[in-house]
Amino acid sequence: xxxxxxxxxxPKVEKGYAGQTLYVNVGTGEIKAKPVxxxxxxxxxxxxxxxxxxxxxxxxxxxxxxxxxxENEICISGGPLAGTTVYPGSGKSIVTAISPLTxxxxxxxxxxxxxxxxxFSGWDALEVQGKAKNECIIVIDGDAxxxxxxxxxxxxxxxxxVAEILTERYGKENRATVSVVSAGPGxxxxxxxxxxxxxxxxxxxxxxxxxxxxxxxxxxxxxxxxKAMVCKYSGQVSGANHPADEKALAEVGRQHxxxxxxxxxxxxxxxxxxxAHLPPIMNQFDxxxxxxxxxxxxxxAKNIDNEVFRSLYTHGRNDGCWKGCSVACAHGVxxxxxxxxxxxGKKVPVDGPEYETIAGCGSNLGIFDPHxxxxxxFYCDTYGIDTISFxxxxxxxxxxxxxxxxxxxxxGGLDLKFGNAEAAAEVLHQMAKGxxxxxxxxxxxxxxxxxxAKKYGADPKLMQDIGMEMKGLEYSEYVTKESLAQQGxxxxxxxxxxxxxAWLIFIDMVRNQIPTFEQKAEAxxxxxxxRTWFGLNGLCKLPWxxxxxxxxxxxxxxxxxxxxxxxYSKFFSAVTGKKSEPDDLIKMSERVYNFQRIFNLRMxxxxxxxxxxxxxxxxxxxxxxxxxxxxxRYDKQLKEKIGIDSAGKTTEEKMKITRKFRxxxxxxxxxxxxxxxGWTNNGVPTLAKINELGIDFPDxxxxxxxxx
Numbered sequence: 001x002x003x004x005x006x007x008x009x010x011p012k013v014e015k016g017y018a019g020q021t022l023y024v025n026v027g028t029g030e031i032k033a034k035p036v037x038x039x040x041x042x043x044x045x046x047x048x049x050x051x052x053x054x055x056x057x058x059x060x061x062x063x064x065x066x067x068x069x070x071e072n073e074i075c076i077s078g079g080p081l082a083g084t085t086v087y088p089g090s091g092k093s094i095v096t097a098i099s100p101l102t103x104x105x106x107x108x109x110x111x112x113x114x115x116x117x118x119x120f121s122g123w124d125a126l127e128v129q130g131k132a133k134n135e136c137i138i139v140i141d142g143d144a145x146x147x148x149x150x151x152x153x154x155x156x157x158x159x160x161x162v163a164e165i166l167t168e169r170y171g172k173e174n175r176a177t178v179s180v181v182s183a184g185p186g187x188x189x190x191x192x193x194x195x196x197x198x199x200x201x202x203x204x205x206x207x208x209x210x211x212x213x214x215x216x217x218x219x220x221x222x223x224x225x226x227k228a229m230v231c232k233y234s235g236q237v238s239g240a241n242h243p244a245d246e247k248a249l250a251e252v253g254r255q256h257x258x259x260x261x262x263x264x265x266x267x268x269x270x271x272x273x274x275x276a277h278l279p280p281i282m283n284q285f286d287x288x289x290x291x292x293x294x295x296x297x298x299x300x301a302k303n304i305d306n307e308v309f310r311s312l313y314t315h316g317r318n319d320g321c322w323k324g325c326s327v328a329c330a331h332g333v334x335x336x337x338x339x340x341x342x343x344x345g346k347k348v349p350v351d352g353p354e355y356e357t358i359a360g361c362g363s364n365l366g367i368f369d370p371h372x373x374x375x376x377x378f379y380c381d382t383y384g385i386d387t388i389s390f391x392x393x394x395x396x397x398x399x400x401x402x403x404x405x406x407x408x409x410x411x412g413g414l415d416l417k418f419g420n421a422e423a424a425a426e427v428l429h430q431m432a433k434g435x436x437x438x439x440x441x442x443x444x445x446x447x448x449x450x451x452x453a454k455k456y457g458a459d460p461k462l463m464q465d466i467g468m469e470m471k472g473l474e475y476s477e478y479v480t481k482e483s484l485a486q487q488g489x490x491x492x493x494x495x496x497x498x499x500x501x502a503w504l505i506f507i508d509m510v511r512n513q514i515p516t517f518e519q520k521a522e523a524x525x526x527x528x529x530x531r532t533w534f535g536l537n538g539l540c541k542l543p544w545x546x547x548x549x550x551x552x553x554x555x556x557x558x559x560x561x562x563x564x565x566x567x568y569s570k571f572f573s574a575v576t577g578k579k580s581e582p583d584d585l586i587k588m589s590e591r592v593y594n595f596q597r598i599f600n601l602r603m604x605x606x607x608x609x610x611x612x613x614x615x616x617x618x619x620x621x622x623x624x625x626x627x628x629x630x631x632x633r634y635d636k637q638l639k640e641k642i643g644i645d646s647a648g649k650t651t652e653e654k655m656k657i658t659r660k661f662r663x664x665x666x667x668x669x670x671x672x673x674x675x676x677x678g679w680t681n682n683g684v685p686t687l688a689k690i691n692e693l694g695i696d697f698p699d700x701x702x703x704x705x706x707x708x
Contacts, residue, residue, distance in 0.1 A: 001151040003136065004029035010122040010145045016080025016241045016575045017041060021054060022123040022147060024138055026224055027070050027130025031147050036124050043694060045536040046079030048107045049592040050125040051096035052599060055105065058129060059098075061699065064603045067100040067216070068223050070131040076115065076181075077125035080576050082538025083116030083322075085238045086253035087571055088260055089540030091116055091322015093197070099215035099495070100191040101389070101444050102472040104600045106215030106495045109535050111321030111330065112197030113179035116538075117142065117233040120240045132225040139170065142233035143177075152227035157185040159196040160348070160382040162228050163207045167200055170232050175200040177234040180207070182227070183218035186383030189434030190442030192393070192474075193218025194386045203318045206349045210321050210330065213386040214498050215473055222384070237323060244577030252570045256543060257326045264327070264547045269306075271319070274329035275355035276309040282359070285510050286630075287479045289364040291418050292395035293468055293617050294626055296479040300368035304358055308370050314349075327542050336374050340425040353377040353387075359477035360391025365398060366418030376428060383432040388498075389444060390431075392474035394424060396445050396467050405458035412437040445469040465616040471496040471605065480618045483508045485520040488669045491614040492524065494596050500541070502528045507559040514559065521672035526560070532589035537572065544568070591693045594677075594685045598700055601684060601707055608683040612670055619662045624651050627658075634658060680708060 011018055021034045036050075044053045055073050065071050075096045084090035093115020099106035118126055121142025128138065135152035155162050163180040171178035180198040187193025195212040212218075243249045264270050268277045279301060282288035286296035302308075314334040321330040332351040338344050353361070353373050361376040362368060380387045394416075400406050401416040408415065414423045414437060430438025440451060445467045452458035468475040473496025480486040486509075489502030499505070504523055507513040514523050534541050549563050565582045573580050600606035621627040627634055628651060635646040638654060642661050646654055674681060678689035684707045690696045 004149040006031035021125040025130035026132040047094040048535040050077040051075035054127045072098045074128045078115035079538035085324035088326045088543040092538045095212040097220045100219045104603045108212035110212040111210035113199040117231040135227045138229040140231045158382040159184045163198045181229040184384030186385035186432040187218030187222045192386045192389035218384040243575040245574045249574035260326045270329040278355040280305040292399040303368040350378045357387040364395040372421040389474040446472040465622045478505045524673040525676040529589040
């Protein structure tokens with residue numbers, strides 16, 4: 001049944017832009033188009049920039065709203081380069097909402113066909129507001145030129161079922177023309193719900209998925225009683241962006257694609273194993289999170305390494321999450337036989353697991369069985385639960401359980417020791433049903449610390465040290481004790497500790513490309529700005545630095561992979577017609593990055609107190625066991641970095657000295673990063689900075705003035 005409908009003339013996309021955005025209010029039934037002017041393009045570029053600007057103007061100006069109020073929005077935008085088929089990694093879209101976990105804007109970069117189809121259907125961005133009375137679906141038909149809100153009654157909750165049904169319903173004989181966005185029952189009953197973005201893979205015969213995972217976007221989606229969103233587009237996608245210079249685009253796309261096809265087999269084998277190449281590297285360099293980030297390696301890590309997943313992944317499929325991507329890293333496992341839950345004994349296809357899931361739901365839980373990791377991957381996806389928050393959150397629970405901070409009375413009888421794969425699965429199923437101890441775990445670490453202290457008398461200080469969350473968001477899966485740069489990358493990340501903003505662990509610890517304090521501080525300016533640019537344009541970051549030029553090490557700043565940055569500036573120029581150099585790309589990002597920081601300020605969390613302190617485990621050893629497991633390393637650092645002779649000192653004394661030094665180093669790094677970014681010592685962009693960037697809108701200026 002159609003509840004509301006708007007007909008429209010589908011515009012031709014020109015130079016990467018459709019020239020309008022779509023507004024849908026599922027509470028009132030209002031559907032309307034909003035124009036995109038040149039000022040909006042020049043200031044916010046697209047993608048996350050458009051999302052944030054639409055939200056800024058849609059939310060109440062007189063207060064910081066709560067995530068579950070009808071005024072909160074789900075915004076999706078691809079950006080001007082999204083949907084390009086001749087340049088690798090160009091099929092992304094960015095989802096933004098006020099997060100249930102953090103209370104500030106969260107942004108997720110996600111693959112699948114929805115973002116490109118949305119733009120080619122005539123919309124540079126979509127904003128969904130309001131709260132429906134009953135379950136509904138939103139259908140955007142770029143063929144017919146219509147947007148509908150339809151009754152969603154009778155559809156199942158689980159993503160793998162609802163997407164199959166809607167892909168067949170709206171795609172009929174051509175399922176590849178449909179993309180579905182959905183969440184699941186886990187998104188309804190937890191604060192860490194994710195969204196699944198689908199595409200139909202004719203080669204495998206399956207509907208496949210990528211996730212907008214972090215911060216509870218799926219929870220907001222289901223709170224609005226949106227069962228799913230469908231976008232149908234059967235037009236030509238090759239060239240559909242109508243670039244300003246098609247010849248220049250073809251040339252730079254050919255260069256990057258050729259390099260990937262030639263060098264990927266010699267480097268990380270993204271086309272064969274994707275991010276599963278990372279576990280053995282992380283384990284070798286003591287960076288693989290193990291048992292709630294206590295340790296960085298484990299002898300059993302060989303059971304979840306790249307070669308194991310090479311043997312488990314189904315090869316020979318189309319593993320690109322958008323057309324024409326030469327990286328093609330979206331691997332999966334067909335015919336996995338489920339061992340638990342409502343589909344026990346059934347064979348299912350599983351997209352993934354990727355590195356974050358392997359580490360978060362594997363080594364960080366003390367579980368080194370790849371089949372259980374694949375199981376958690378499937379259920380998290382179809383239930384609509386973020387694998388990172390699930391893994392990091394449950395790891396915290398397991399350590400609390402083993403240290404006696406909680407017991408079986410708290411867990412409802414579950415023996416939640418590290419390595420108990422069956423108990424971990426039971427928690428996941430409880431989270432989806434909104435039952436038992438799963439309800440508590442689904443609230444996330446920040447709230448669990450409060451619950452465990454109040455209800456069970458758990459030590460708040462110890463939980464603060466071992467509870468791997470910042471701003472309310474669980475850490476992604478890298479041990480940062482020896483990487484000051486990555487500590488800052490997590491602690492100062494605008495949405496919370498997610499590596500997509502400043503993934504410095506590899507260049508800091510593996511390649512040792514930023515050894516000095518000054519280089520680390522500079523990296524915390526340049527890399528977040530550069531990485532933000534991918535989210536403005538609908539791009540994947542992997543082609544930038546997971547396959548690098550053979551002569552990259554001879555560059556004066558190899559970590560930046562400047563040859564590729566130059567190619568991206570040519571890519572942007574060719575599509576939009578706006579002549580751009582690498583520095584121009586950084587400036588685009590700097591506008592949006594500073595605007596998002598001010599948005600955090602508007603929501604009450606944009607100052608220094610929310611960037612520090614980070615949980616101490618991300619800086620150094622919390623427990624005696626941690627210190628003594630790496631005693632030689634820590635004793636050496638006491639002498640060489642602090643000038644203290646460790647002889648005759650107890651482990652506790654050495655830990656205290658180490659902690660004081662490391663906390664001081666982090667504090668100094670924050671000072672330096674703020675200064676480099678043009679922020680006050682309290683972490684607020686200065687008036688001079690917002691004037692320089694052209695984001696000096698009256699309400700922005702007023703807010704910044706109040707907080708100088």
